[in-house]
Amino acid sequence: MILPRTRRGSLLAALVAFVPFAPVEADAADSTRRTLALGDARIDVVTRSLDGRGAAGVAAAFVSVHDDENTAILAADTVLPGHGGRLTELRHSGDREIGFRLGGRDHRIDPNRIFTPAGRRATLEALGVWSQPADDAVAAFADALLGAMGIDEADVVVALHNNTPDRYTVASYAHGGPLAADAADLHLRPHGDPDDFFFVTDRRLFDALAAKGHSVVLQHEATVADDGSLSVLCGRLGIPYVNVEAEHGHQAEQEAMLRDVVEVLESVRPKRIMAVATVPPAGCELVDLSTIDPTFVIDARYATTDNVTGRRLVPSGTIFLERSAAERLARVQASLRHHGLRLKVFDGYRPLAVQRALWRVKPDARYVADPAKGSRHNRGSAVDVTLVDGAGHELAMPSAFDEFGERSHLEFTDATPEALEHRELLQKVMRAEGFMPMPTEWWHFDAPGWRAFPVMDANPYQAALFPDGDTTEQDPP
Ligand SMILES: [Zn+2]
Missing domain, CATH: 3.30.1380.10 (Muramoyl-pentapeptide Carboxypeptidase; domain 2)
Known part of the structure; x- marks a missing residue:
């Protein structure tokens, strides 16, 4: 059956173009840039190959999702090249959040809260307004970002973050703290700066980083709040995850933390386990x-x-x-x-x-x-x-x-x-x-x-x- 021309025309005209993907461009020899559309915003996803054989065959996906967290990128640039794996970074406005206009409305998201349906809804509502088209567009953006990171092949995801002094700290996870339910275990570095810490989903990574004297939080898979973050996604999918969290400007500290991550990956050799x-x-x-x-x-x-x-x-x-x-x-x-x-x-x-x-x-x-x-x-x-x-x-x-x-x-x-x-x-x-x-x-x-x-x-x-x-x-x- 061929549809009558008029009926088909009206149907097709009613459809909204939905094109989250853009061609991949070669940036430098070792890097590619995909420009993703989110409403009227354009977000560059820059992926760099970190030359080297990788830590004992561990496929590591390093990622920085907040465009204002420049200390993390500087530390990564210093420590990671030569260690293998891939570093993915978002570039748009220089801000932590991404604002975009879609369907005549202004929306805003935290790009580390978009990886589950509950998280997408919560971040859109918390920072503005939720709408189905915005939710769809953010879901497609999240898919494209995860694909660019290579998450489907990754044995471990290492997220790089910076925080503002004394707002989000390792103390948030201590007994009685606002995020205590998210933590299955906690190791505190004596006299350490509470803004510099690791958050992991894997017990062996927790133990190894704690043994190096760092403050470390182990995610509690049963009680962690579904905030749509990468740690929640990785926990759910069985992908070992490390967040290297350091205060803005603590570059030397974050470099030392990253060097220890690389060593720990080589000794622990995490492997993704398909969670069924x-x-x-x-x-x-x-x-x-x-x-x-x-x-x-x-x-x-x-x-x-x-x-x-x-x-x-x-x-x-x-x-x-x-x-x-x-x-x-x-x-x-x-x-x-x-x-x-x-x-x-x-x-x-x-x-x-x-x-x-x-x-x-x-x-x-x-x-x-x-x-x-x-x-x-x-x-x-x-x-x-x-x-x-x-x-x-x-x-x-x-x-x-x-x-x-x-x-x-x-x-x-x-x-x-x-x-x-x-x-x-x-x-x-x-x-x-x-x-x-x-x-x-x-x-x-x-x-x-x-x-x-x-x-x-x-x-x-x-x-x-x-x-x-x-x-x-x-x-x-
Ligand atoms: Zn099918």
Whole structure:
């Protein structure tokens, strides 16, 4: 079916361009600069490769997210080159916060409070006003920043911060202090300046830095406040994290702290452990998509034998999604409704056990995510969808769903004009609500902010997975 010209035109005209990414430019020999848009603000994300082999093979992502924290950058420039890893820094206004205008409103964020949904809402509200478009734009910005940092491959994240004397100090975490609930353990340097300290998520890093005589706070994963900071994200995802916190102007102190971090990384050799949640953690809720909007057409292929494995992998045709992604998808559905179209949903949240079953049949990372790394479907943050007309019939597309090959690629053009137009329309309506496409599968989209949710092996169905038996039963090792 080709959409009538007028109807399609009005729909496309109604869509807001949503372009958080910009081309990567080479800055100097060892550095790249991406200019990210956030409303009318332009933020340069500058990434420098720190030549060297890295601390005993540890992939370290150093990052400075506050543009006014210049002491940290000076210390990093002195200490880090030659130690390996990558240093990422934000450059915009020279201020700590980022202000931007979007949808006729002024917004403001702390760029270290944007990595979870709760944090994004809180920082937008605390510094101005929350709106859905602003939340979407900040989520996409956070994704791009984390990607530029290399967080998906990092064994450790080292954040560099500076603080103002006596406002945010290690004493905040002491018994009775305002942040005591965030701390599982605390080591205080005798007679040390309380503004110079480490905040870590990893017990071994805590012990090693404490043994060097520093003040160190260990994050309490169960009770830490979800403020959307990088430490909360890293704790949730199982990525060891170190914050090197020093007072503005304490360059010699911060250099000494960084030298000790480098030594500790070499001795402790932290490794990321993919955190797999068997129940959704706080701030993450898997919902039945039909309870958010009953008008989706559901065609859960993994509940049928009509999928790449030829077996039923899940016990019922219910599609689950993380709540914020489900609500986002409902907004796409609403935008299509006026035009007589709807979404058909093939898959959403996928338990890690199902991912493993798919991988055994199709171990090709272009189409199926390696379960050792996890899929965005495993985080409840990816959907596989197509368009249907008012009668529920699928619109023609360049390939079938889950057809693995070039016809499923977004760059494939040797299809009928109708199919190409439908694919383009699906891309536009999904992108208009912030969903991010995948180059090799026209049906697959990631919700912005997917990194805030861990890979899950939770079973939200009221019955056991694999009603036809697990694929391992057919393929003994
Ligand atoms: Zn998918």
